[in-house]
Amino acid sequence: MANAYLIYCRAGFEKEAAAELQHFANLYGWQGYLKTKTDAAYVLFCGEDLPETGDYAPKWQQLVFARQLLFVNHHEPLSLEANDRITPLISAAQGHFYKELVLEGADTNDGKSLANFFKSFSPTLNSVLQKRTVLRKKADKNLHLFFLDSTQVYVAYSQQGNSSVWPMGIPRLRFPKEAPSRSTLKLEEAFHYYLDEQTQQEWLREGMTGVDLGAAPGGWTWQLVHKGLQVIAIDNGAMDKALMQTGQVEHLKVDGFKFRPERAVNWLVCDMIESPARVASTIASWVADGAAERAIFNLKLPMKKRFEELQHCQALMEDILHHKRVRYQLAFKQLYHDREEVTGYLYRC
Numbered sequence: 001m002a003n004a005y006l007i008y009c010r011a012g013f014e015k016e017a018a019a020e021l022q023h024f025a026n027l028y029g030w031q032g033y034l035k036t037k038t039d040a041a042y043v044l045f046c047g048e049d050l051p052e053t054g055d056y057a058p059k060w061q062q063l064v065f066a067r068q069l070l071f072v073n074h075h076e077p078l079s080l081e082a083n084d085r086i087t088p089l090i091s092a093a094q095g096h097f098y099k100e101l102v103l104e105g106a107d108t109n110d111g112k113s114l115a116n117f118f119k120s121f122s123p124t125l126n127s128v129l130q131k132r133t134v135l136r137k138k139a140d141k142n143l144h145l146f147f148l149d150s151t152q153v154y155v156a157y158s159q160q161g162n163s164s165v166w167p168m169g170i171p172r173l174r175f176p177k178e179a180p181s182r183s184t185l186k187l188e189e190a191f192h193y194y195l196d197e198q199t200q201q202e203w204l205r206e207g208m209t210g211v212d213l214g215a216a217p218g219g220w221t222w223q224l225v226h227k228g229l230q231v232i233a234i235d236n237g238a239m240d241k242a243l244m245q246t247g248q249v250e251h252l253k254v255d256g257f258k259f260r261p262e263r264a265v266n267w268l269v270c271d272m273i274e275s276p277a278r279v280a281s282t283i284a285s286w287v288a289d290g291a292a293e294r295a296i297f298n299l300k301l302p303m304k305k306r307f308e309e310l311q312h313c314q315a316l317m318e319d320i321l322h323h324k325r326v327r328y329q330l331a332f333k334q335l336y337h338d339r340e341e342v343t344g345y346l347y348r349c
Contacts, residue, residue, distance in 0.1 A: 001049040002071035004032075005058055006146065006156050008169055009065050010334060011041040011108055017065040019307040021045045024063075028056040035075070041106040042146070046075040052159070060162050064310065064332045064342055067107075067169025070144050070156035077152040086125055089145065090132060092155045097136045098143035099160075101126050104168050105147050117150050170336045176222070180240035183219035183271060185337045190296045191223070193335060194345040203294065204229070209265040211292065213256040213282075214272030218243045224267065225249060234259050257282055260291055268292035273300055280313035280344075281320065287346050288324040294347040299332075301340055310342060317346070 009017040014036045021043060022034060032047025051057040052071055060069040080088055103118040103125075105111030129135045134143070142163075146154040158164075166172075171192060173185050191200060206228035212221045216237030224231045225248045233239055233249050234256045243249055252259065256272060268286050272279060276299035286292045301309055310332065321328050327349040334342045 002052050002073060003046065003048055003050065004072040004075055005045040005050060006042060006070040006072050006154060007063060007066040008042050008068040008104075008107065010067070010336075010338075011039045011106075013065050013306075013334065014038060014040060014043050016307045017043045017063075020063055020065050021058075023307075024058060028058075030056075039108065041108050041111065044072070044075070057162075060164065061331065061333075065307075065334050067334075067336065068158070068164045069162060070146070070154075070158050072154055072156045074155070077148055077154050080151045080153060082151060085121070085151070086128055089125065089153070089155070090128060090134070093129065093134050093143060094132065096134065096141075096143075096157075097139040098129075098134060098141050098157060099137065099139040100142045101129055101135060102142055102144045102158075102167065103147065104144060107168060107170065110149070111147075114147055114150065117147075173337075176226075178242065179219055179222045180217040180243060181219035184222050186271065186298065186335065186343065187220045187223045187269060187296060189335045189337050190343050190345065193333060193343075194296070194331070203266065208267065209263075210267035210269060211259075211261060211265050213259070213268070213270040214274075215239065215251075218249075220269050220271055221249060224269065229267065232261060232265075260286075264290055265292050266294065268295040268297070270295070270297040272298075276300055276302075276309055276313050277316055280317050283344070283346060284317035284320040287328065287348060288321050288326050290348075295345070297344050297346075298338065298341045299344060301342065303340075 007017055018034045018036045030047055030050055032045055035044040035046055058069060078088060103122050105114040140160050141157045144156045144158055146156055171189055173188055175182055204227040208229045210224045210229045211232045213234050215221045215233035216235035216239055218240040221231050221233050222243055225246055231249050233251045236253045239251045279299055283295050283297045287295055299313055330346045332342050332344045
């Protein structure tokens, strides 16, 4: 049992992350209260004896606005003296076993300013934890020290299989120089997040086909072409010339909401700046009708009631799919490279 859940989120989305935690608290019967601060990039749900495992415990993949899910034993951060930070940290960790030590700060300017402190402090602390046998290779948890500053820290842990494998939930992706726009990183991250290596090899290869709605100038199309797919790019705007010279792209200047391919495609991707409900309904209809097998798409959320709008879009999609009696999997996540949006993944089972 834990006494608090700690999640990292995008700065400015604390309200949405908190609303989502409260939603699951109501659903699963967690008793507690939320601690949140605007632009802090993290949220705490504090209670007593909160479940860590089982049907009523939080699931990282279900938490759309969470980059990382951690479990904490104390509602308040541990205070450290500048002349001896190690002793209280060892005391807090003693009696438990962890696979790795992870030092983190919030994804904010203040959090990033701790980088040099982590670089100097981590080796010493790591060495002491190993000597005390707190760190063990076969352990199934990682020890996370989430520093608010150099003397205030939450001692937390993550569970394997119920947390992000990326430090702070942030993948380190390099922008490919050949790609027409930085939006390409959103689709690359979605592939890494939603598809394991085997699925990527099976579904992102030569011989596969795709449609990109709202394609110009081609950031998402580039990802599909780079994987070997033949792509129909739908947009009234101009496509990148180098991308068109690959011979793998057919550019059609037609209405993205009305277009349907003559033959079913393997992939539908969409990053249109349009009403999220309209995009959600369109994507669900494609998959429900068999026009596409799999879809990755972005929903641009409004400034107000983002979580409520996401719930509305999910309900719209589920209604369409249920009406056609389609077996499916649907998931959402606000990825690191997303901004005022979330990325959805839908496929037929």
